[in-house]
Amino acid sequence: MIYFNNVTKKYRDDVALEDINISITQGEFVSIVGHSGAGKTTLTKLILAEEFPTMGNVFFHSTDIHKLSSRDLTQFRRKIGIVFQDFRLLPNKTAYENIAFAMEAIGKDDQNIKEDVPHVLELVDLTSKASHFPHQLSGGEKQRLAIARAIITQPEIIIADEPTGNLDPINTNDVVNLLKKINDLGTTVIITTHNRNVVEQIKKRVITLENGRMVRDDKDGKYML
């Protein structure tokens, strides 16, 4: 469903990604690993059309993501759930409202929101924190909330950029298990990480980046750097 076709991305003269060819199919759980600066984040930004490739194309099904109009881009982003290392929750909204906002944004009606939000809060074990603001939550709770927000709209893909980067091992474990559970329910998950334990816990496809080049693409997850 996502195809990288000879993609190169340069920031001025610095090469962030060079000649990347990746094909990701529906229902896969892909871990993208590499050191800092290897190009992991650039890769996710290209999928979200936050950045444009210098050369090559990125396709979602058969549409070139970077040729979408801003209106179509909004529609496209609704099919993707995103989780960030720094959570990126809306600071002025409670946990409940953060999730509800994602549903409101895509035009769900109030009835739907009332039914689905508590359900997802329960899934990520935050029912008791529904009326807390992000600054009142711990790192692990924030990330679970971010995941809840990402999945509430039932996206086709979840993209998680270093989702465990700011978490301790126990919270990391929770988050990885949550993502696995979501993947088991049929959603494609793409995760970037440089945490060996995370990769070995997932035990799925691993793509290794080094200095902007794809150096390995293993079917069964091994962390080799």
Next chain:
Amino acid sequence: MVVWFATTRTVNICYNILMFLIKMKRVIVSGYRNFTRSGFTSLASILVMTITLFVMTSLIFIQAGLNSALNDIKEKVDVTVYFVSDADEDSIQELKEALGKLPEVREIFYKSKEEALTQFKERHSNDYLTLQALDELGENPLGASLNIKAQDPSQYESIAKYFENENALSNGTLMVVDKIDYHQNKLVIDRLTSIINGAKKLGLAASLILILISVLITFNTIRLIIYMSREEIGIMKLVGAGGRYIRGPFIFSGILVGIVASIVTIIIFVPVSIWLGNQMTDFIGINLYTYYKSNFLQLFIIMLGSGVIIGSVSSIFAIHRYLKK
């Protein structure tokens, strides 16, 4: 088939209207929450907006005061035609009627010999010597006079010239005119006219500049506040919210700032206008508190309107650049 088509169409329209209402509700609720939850920031923008509205209202007050003061001065400018003491009543009435037909003339007051004497005696009621001298004279030495007020101070010149134009009046009439005090007053009147016009122009220019400055400051404050929210806007975009849906709450917050600021300003002006009314009434000729009370609704609408427009327009401009992809 046709019925089915018609029904689905109606259902579609109903659905669209419903969705629009739901979105409106969400925008308002979310804008209100943004406003109440970002306490200090909202307070800061209300403060700046209040200052802007305060400046605007002050300028309206200053204009009102200036106008009233200028009118007061204008009232005091006039031309008086003095008649010789033995002028006959008919000639004076003839002149008065002729003057009344001039377009520049607003009002003419006739003061007869007797009235002039009574007023003179009143004015000098403490001045025994003068009164005694008057008594010794035996007859009334004062002449009748016509006091002429023009529509506009600049027109006194042409009224005075009227008397120099002998063709306009029969000789008999001109004979009875003793003197016209215009030429003595000319310098003062000219100077006043130019001061009045200058003050008006200056007042208007100063008002416009001050208003422009304060609007720019408010605009900048709101821009800074939205700048602080740029990350939030980015998140909303990534979550899939459309431009209008992101913009809505910010604009509504801006409108709320305008509303609250205008209410604060209108309240602040109650004690201010009472104080000004006590201090300045003699000086400028109107009581600003009375002025405030009688124009309350109008002033409030001006403030509310300006507040809401400044708040919403600056929000729209400020958010525009963060919405581009």
